[in-house]
Amino acid sequence: MRAQPGRSVTSKVLALLDAFSAASPALTLSELARRAGLPLPTAYRRVAELVAWGALERGDDGRYRIGLRLWEVGSLAPRGLGLRELALPVLEDLYEVTHENVQLAVRQGLELVFIERIAGRHAVPVLTRVGGRFALHATGVGLVLLAHAPPEVQEQVLAAPLERYTELTVTDPRRLRHCLADVRRVGYAVSDRQVTMDALSVAAPIRGPEGVVAAISLVVAHDRANPVALAPLVQAAGRVLSRALGGS
Amino acid sequence: MRAQPGRSVTSKVLALLDAFSAASPALTLSELARRAGLPLPTAYRRVAELVAWGALERGDDGRYRIGLRLWEVGSLAPRGLGLRELALPVLEDLYEVTHENVQLAVRQGLELVFIERIAGRHAVPVLTRVGGRFALHATGVGLVLLAHAPPEVQEQVLAAPLERYTELTVTDPRRLRHCLADVRRVGYAVSDRQVTMDALSVAAPIRGPEGVVAAISLVVAHDRANPVALAPLVQAAGRVLSRALGGS
DNA sequence: GGACCACCTTTCACTGAATGAAAGCCCCGG
DNA sequence: CCGGGGCTTTCATTCAGTGAAAGGTGGTCC
Known part of the structure; x- marks a missing residue:
C-alpha cells in the first residue's frame, strides 16, 4: 500500500516535537522517527520542513535539536x-x-x-x-x-x-x-x-x-x-x- | 475545486503559530486564519489539533493563545x-x-x-x-x-x-x-x-x-x-x- | 582495498487525508 | 424577527503525503 489509514500530518509533526525531552535534547533522524513512531522517509520530510522554518535546528554533529524559533514562539505563552x-x-x-x-x-x-x-x-x-x-x-x-x-x-x-x-x-x-x-x-x-x-x-x-x-x-x-x-x-x-x- | 495546489500541511501549521506575536498574543479563529493566509475551515481543523495537543490554548474569551506545552518544548532549545x-x-x-x-x-x-x-x-x-x-x-x-x-x-x-x-x-x-x-x-x-x-x-x-x-x-x-x-x-x-x- | 554497516536521501506509483465551497449553528443587538 | 459575525460541519473531489525500495555517503574493521 502507499498511504495507509495513517494519522494526520499535524499529529506527526507534533509527535516529532514530542520526541525531544530534557533527557534527550539532541536526536538523530532515526531516533526521532522511532520515538515519533514514523517511517524514516516520513520523518525525513517533516523534519526538513521544521528545520526550514526554524522549529528544529541541525547541529554540526548531524543531530537535531529544538530550534530557537520554537523557543521564541513558546515564549509568547x-x-x-x-x-x-x-x-x-x-x-x-x-x-x-x-x-x-x-x-x-x-x-x-x-x-x-x-x-x-x-x-x-x-x-x-x-x-x-x-x-x-x-x-x-x-x-x-x-x-x-x-x-x-x-x-x-x-x-x-x-x-x-x-x-x-x-x-x-x-x-x-x-x-x-x-x-x-x-x-x-x-x-x-x-x-x-x-x-x-x-x-x-x-x-x-x-x-x-x-x-x-x-x-x-x-x-x-x-x-x-x-x-x-x-x-x-x-x-x-x-x-x-x-x-x-x-x-x- | 476541492484541493488546490496548496502548501504543505506542515507549513500551514507553522503559519498558524507564526500568526502570534508579542503585539497580539491572543487571536480569534478568524484573525488566525487571516494572518496565516488560510481558509477558515482549514484553520479550524488545524487549530483544533493544535489545541488538543496543547500547542495552543483557548481562553474563556474564545481567543486562542500559545499553549504551555509549546513553551515547555521550546524551553528545550x-x-x-x-x-x-x-x-x-x-x-x-x-x-x-x-x-x-x-x-x-x-x-x-x-x-x-x-x-x-x-x-x-x-x-x-x-x-x-x-x-x-x-x-x-x-x-x-x-x-x-x-x-x-x-x-x-x-x-x-x-x-x-x-x-x-x-x-x-x-x-x-x-x-x-x-x-x-x-x-x-x-x-x-x-x-x-x-x-x-x-x-x-x-x-x-x-x-x-x-x-x-x-x-x-x-x-x-x-x-x-x-x-x-x-x-x-x-x-x-x-x-x-x-x-x-x-x-x- | 573492499566488504560491511549505519544512517541519510531520493524515487515512484498510489491513495486517503486534507481540502474549500456551501450550508448550518449560535449568539447578540437592533 | 431579522441580520450579521463568528464558529462548526458536511460533502464531493483530488493532490499532498505515503512507505517500500533503491541509491548515496561515510566510517570501521579485516
Whole structure:
C-alpha cells in the first residue's frame, strides 16, 4: 500500500516535537522517527520542513535539536514567559530576603510545570528544571495547585496511584484529601520531605480573576527550616502577584 | 475545486503559530486564519489539533493563545532556556555589581534574539522583551554578534538598508564595517545612543567551541555611563561564560 | 582495498487525508 | 424577527503525503 489509514500530518509533526525531552535534547533522524513512531522517509520530510522554518535546528554533529524559533514562539505563552516576566521581580525579592530556592509553577492537566526558579547558591540543591514537569501530590506548589484545582482534576489525581518519593510522601488518597482541605483552610502548603529527605517546601497560591493560576514556593533544607516562619513571606509574595494579576 | 495546489500541511501549521506575536498574543479563529493566509475551515481543523495537543490554548474569551506545552518544548532549545540557565548566575553577578540592565542575546539569521534580561529597577528602562528580536546593526549585543558572524551574514546585513533609530545610528555600510573591525580588535562593542537617545550599551562576546555563540551587555543611561570602565566587567562575564561553554 | 554497516536521501506509483465551497449553528443587538 | 459575525460541519473531489525500495555517503574493521 502507499498511504495507509495513517494519522494526520499535524499529529506527526507534533509527535516529532514530542520526541525531544530534557533527557534527550539532541536526536538523530532515526531516533526521532522511532520515538515519533514514523517511517524514516516520513520523518525525513517533516523534519526538513521544521528545520526550514526554524522549529528544529541541525547541529554540526548531524543531530537535531529544538530550534530557537520554537523557543521564541513558546515564549509568547501567557502562562510561560509571560507569567515569568511579571513574577521575576517578586521572586527576586523573596530570594533577597531568604537566600533560599524560589520556585514558580502552574498546573498543566494532572501535573505541574515549573515556570521559573531562582536557585540559591548556598541553598539546598533542587532537582527540578525550568520547563520541567512533576506530579501534583508531593511538592508544596503541587499541593497548592491541586487544592485549588477543579474538583474533577482532584478526583482524577486521587483516583490514580500516588507515586511514593520518600517514606513521608502522602500516598493515601484519604490523607491527601485532608491535606488539601488544610491547604485551603490555612492558605499555604507545607511539603516536609515528601519529595526528597533533604528538603522541605512552603508554597502559596497566586490568584487571577478566575481563581488560582499559579503557585510560588520556597525550598529549604529540612533541618534549617521553620515552615511557620516562612509561610507569611511566601504568602505575601503570592498576594503581591495576585494583585498584579487582578486576583482576589 | 476541492484541493488546490496548496502548501504543505506542515507549513500551514507553522503559519498558524507564526500568526502570534508579542503585539497580539491572543487571536480569534478568524484573525488566525487571516494572518496565516488560510481558509477558515482549514484553520479550524488545524487549530483544533493544535489545541488538543496543547500547542495552543483557548481562553474563556474564545481567543486562542500559545499553549504551555509549546513553551515547555521550546524551553528545550539549547540556545534558548538552555543557554539562559547556564548564564543566569553570571548575569545576576553582573547585576549585583552594577545594578544596571543586563542582557543576553544570540544571533538568529540576520537578527538577534534576546534570551534573557535582568531589568534593573532603578536603571534606564529598556524596550526589549525576552524572546524578542532586533536588528544587528545598532545595539551593543548586535554589533558583537555581527562582528563575529560568518562573512556571508555580514555581507547580507551590510547590503540591506540599515534602519535608523536615532541620529547616531550608524547607517553607512562603510562606517559600520569599520565599527565591526574595531569590535573584533578591542574585544567589546559600545553602542552609544544608537537605539534610543537615553541609553548606551556595552557588550562582549561569549564563545563556544565553534566561535561566538552569544553576547552579553550592560545597558545604562548615556549620561551616567563610562563605557571604558564598564567594558572590563562585561568582558569578564563573557569570559566566564565562554569557559563554561568550552570556548576560547 | 573492499566488504560491511549505519544512517541519510531520493524515487515512484498510489491513495486517503486534507481540502474549500456551501450550508448550518449560535449568539447578540437592533 | 431579522441580520450579521463568528464558529462548526458536511460533502464531493483530488493532490499532498505515503512507505517500500533503491541509491548515496561515510566510517570501521579485516
